[in-house]
Ligand SMILES: Nc1ncnc2c1ncn2[C@@H]1O[C@H](COP(=O)(O)OP(=O)(O)O)[C@@H](O)[C@H]1O
C-alpha cells in the first residue's frame with residue numbers, strides 16, 4: 165500500500181517536472197500538439213503508407229507472375245500414358261518394323277476400327293516416338309523377342325493435353341481433338357489403360373518436334389557449359405582488371421578513360437554483345453556457330469564490366485588502414501594485395517560474380533545472334549557441339565503454338581526460375597557466411 | 603642490406619653518436635605544394651622513448667611517416683632532406699624499403715588488426731621476412747611476442763579466433779605484438795592510445811615502459827601527462843617546425859620557448 169502510494173507520488177512528481185522541463189517533453193503531454201508536430205507525424209505516416217503500397221503492388225505482380233507460370237506449367241510434369249499389350253513378333257523385330265508392332269497392339273485394343281482413315285487416327289493416339297522406344301527396349305533386353313508384354317507408352321501430346329484437362333475440369337473442353345479420339349480416350353480411361361504418369365522425358369530429353377518428347381536436359385546442360393566458359397573467361401579477366409585499376413595503377417587520364425568505358429559498357433544493351441560476338445568470334449576467328457564455347461565467350465563480354473565494377477567496390481570496402489598495416493610490416497605491394505586486400509574482398513567479389521552469373525544465365529538476345537537458337541535434340545558433349553540454353557529453349561518453345569509446347573514453355577520457365585533462385589541463395593549464403601564487418 | 607651497410611658506417615661514427623639510432627637532417631615534407639614540415643633536425647636516441655607533441659595538424663604524423671617511408675604510399679607527398687638510421691640515409695635510391703620496414707615497425711592510431719586469426723596477425727611479419735625456419739620456431743616466436751605484450755594469458759586458448767574479435771585495448775596490444783614480431787630496432791607509434799579507454803591506455807603505457815629496454819620508441823601523443831609519464835625525450839612540433847626538443851623533464855619543467863610553455867600550460871592545443 166505504501167509502495168503504491170510512493171509510486172503514485174513519484175509519477176506525479178515526474179509529471180510536474182516534465183511540465184516545467186525542456187520543450188521536447190511537451191509533445192508527450194496531453195496538451196494540444198503543435199502544428200509542426202502534427203505535420204511531421206503526418207509526413208512520416210504518408211511516407212510509410214506509400215512504401216507499403218509500393219511493396220504491396222510489386223508483391224502482387226510477382227505473385228500473379230508466379231501463379232500464372234505455375235498454373236500453366238504444372239501440368240507439363242505429368243503426361244498421359246497408354247498401356248498397350250505389345251507382342252514382339254520375331255519376324256517384325258527382325259525387320260525393324262516396330263511401328264507395325266505398335267499399330268498391331270492398337271488394333272488389338274480397338275478391333276472395331278476398319279476404316280483406313282480412322283486407323284490412321286487411331287495410330288495417332290500414341291507418341292510418334294513409340295517405335296523408337298520399343299527398339300531401345302529390345303536392344304536392352306533381347307529376351308523380350310517373341311513375348312507379350314504390357315507396356316506404358318506415352319500418348320501423343322494432343323491426347324495428353326486433352327486427357328489432363330478433362331481430368332482437371334471434368335468437362336468436355338479440351339485441345340483440338342477429333343470425336344473418335346475423344347471416344348477412344350474415354351474408353352481407355354474407363355478400362356484404366358490410360359493414366360497420368362510423371363513425365364521423365366521432360367528431364368531426360370533434349371528438344372523434340374513432338375511436344376510429349378521435348379525436355380530440358382540438353383538446354384540445361386548447354387546452359388551450364390556456357391556459364392562455365394563464361395566464368396572461366398570473365399572471372400580472372402575481370403578480377404585482374406579490377407585489382408590493377410584499384411591497387412596498382414596510378415591515377416591518370418588513361419585510367420579515368422578506362423573507368424568511364426567500363427561503366428558505359430555495363431549499360432550497353434546485351435544484343436550488341438551478340439553482334440560483337442558474331443563479327444569477332446564467328447566471322448573473324450571462325451569459331452563454331454551455336455556452340456557453348458562462343459556463347460560463353462559472348463556472355464563473358466557481357467558480364468565483364470559488371471564483374472570489374474563489383475570487384476572494385478569490394479576492394480574499396482577494405483579499409484586503407486589494413487593496407488597500411490601490411491605495408492608497414494614490410495609487405496610488398498603484391499603481397500599486400502594477395503595476402504590481404506583481395507582475401508578480405510573475396511566474399512564481396514564472389515557475391516558480385518555470382519549475381520552477374522545469374523544475369524548471364526538468363527540472357528537470351530546475344531545468344532540468338534550467334535546461332536544458339538538451333539534445334540538441339542542431343543545433349544552437347546563438348547564445348548564446340550551445337551548447344552542451346554534454357555532461356556533460348558523457352559524462347560523457342562514459346563514461339564510454337566502447339567498446346568503441348570505451351571505447358572512445356574511454362575515448365576521450362578519454372579526450371580529456369582528455380583536455377584535462378586538457387587544461384588541467388590548461394591550469393592546470399594556467401595555474403596552472410598564470409599562477410600567481414602569492419 | 604640496410605643492416606650490413608649501416609654496420610660498416612656505425613664503426614666509423616664517433617662514440618657519442620652510437621646512442622643516436624635515428625637522425626633527421628633538414629627534413630621537409632610537402633603535400634602537393636603545401637609544405638607540412640620545415641627543415642626538421644631531430645635525434646632519436648637508442649632504447650629511449652621519444653615523444654612528439656604539438657597541436658593537431660602540426661605535422662607529427664607526417665614526420666613519423668617519414669621515418670619508415672610510409673609517405674611513399676601517400677600520393678602527392680614529397681620528402682626532401684635526410685633520415686639516417688644508424689647513420690645510413692634511408693631515402694637513398696638503393697634502399698630496400700621492405701627491409702627498412704622490418705627494421706622500423708609501426709603502430710597506428712586506430713587498432714587495425716588483420717581480420718585473420720590472432721596467431722596469423724603475429725606470425726605474418728616473421729613469415730614474409732623469413733625470420734623463422736619452421737613451424738615450431740614460429741609458434742615459439744608468436745608465444746614469446748604475445749607474452750611480451752602481456753596478451754598471452756588472455757588469448758592463449760583462442761589463438762585461432764579472429765584478431766578483430768578482441769577488445770580495443772587488446773587489439774592495440776596485438777598490433778604492437780605484430781609490429782615487434784619482425785624484431786625491429788625502432789617502433790613508431792602514432793597516437794596509439796587515442797582510441798582507447800583509460801585502463802587500456804594505462805596498460806599500453808606500462809607496456810611501452812617495458813619495451814623501452816629492447817626497442818627505440820617514437821610515440822606521438824596528445825596527452826601531456828602521457829608524454830611526461832612514458833618518454834625520455836620530447837619534441838614539440840608547431841606549424842611544421844620543431845620548436846623545441848630535449849629531455850622530457852626539461853621540456854615540461856623548464857621550456858626555453860614561450861610557445862612550448864603555452865602549449866604545455868594548455869593555452870592552445
Ligand atoms: N594526405 C594528405 N594530403 C594533403 N595534406 C595532408 C595530408 N596529410 C596531412 N596533410 C596536411 O599536412 C599537415 C600535417 O598533418 P599531420 O602530419 O597529419 O598532422 P598531425 O599528425 O600533427 O595532426 C596538415 O596541415 C594536413 O592538412
Ligand SMILES: [Mg+2]
Nearest residue numbers: 662663664792
Ligand atoms: Mg596525426
